Amino acid sequence: MLPELQTAFRASTFGRDETVQAALAADGLRNQHRLNIYRNNIYLSLIGVLEAAFPTIRTLVGEENFAVLANRFIAEHPPQAPQLYAYGADFAGFVDGFDAAVEELPFLPDLARVEWAVNDAYFAADAASLSPGDLGDIAPESYGMLQLGLHPSAHLVDSPWPVWHLWGADALPDPWPEEPGQVLVQRPGDKVDVLLLTTGDFAFVTALKSGDTLAAAAQTAVGADEEFDLQTAFGAHLNRGTFIREFTIASAIE
16 A cells, blocks of 8 residues: 555656545545645755756746746656756756747757756766876877777757857847857866867767767868867867776777
8 A cells, every 4th residue: 555655645746646635535644735735845846956957048038937847847757866966857858849938949958958968067977087198108100090988077969059158148149149059068177168169179079979080080070170170179178178088099909
């Protein structure tokens, strides 16, 4: 009886099981008002979690509209893990399907992806970053065969909307930025960085993430942007800590 009651009670708190009142009455809890208080407290707590994870969206859509989005999201996507910092991973996809919001502010889903990447980066596992000194013993002819992995905190967001300009904004920018948002979010140290990459640089990091060698990734980057400069981009990423320290040399494992 207890497991069934617990399951029904949890479902009822998110508005998905109206039969729980009868189950609670059988256990002597007849006051619907108590259940409503408990439910409201849960929703308020989870709305606070979402506000902390998506502060820019809350600012741009307004408190009341954000509450509508959050309440609908909570009802449809109740927490599945005990860690509150992990709650909200599905929010961008939910917003993408919320027609009223997307019709008025079509950039919202991608902005939510950036904000969730920031949240995810903040709580990502710590790991040593690749530095220029870690590559000091590699023969020059082997550099092109390097295969690098992204730092656990690193996330790429590719959007046709200027999400980098929108992130952290208090209002919609005027004039509206023309450039799309190809964003790298990372936290190699204590601070989360949100970086706007060029088209070539974004293609470069994306190719490395997919397992391409340094040479192949550079070729992809030049194909996306003929002005891409490998030395400048690679050096900047090494200084930022974009890559994890462990790496492989493709020719050594073939």
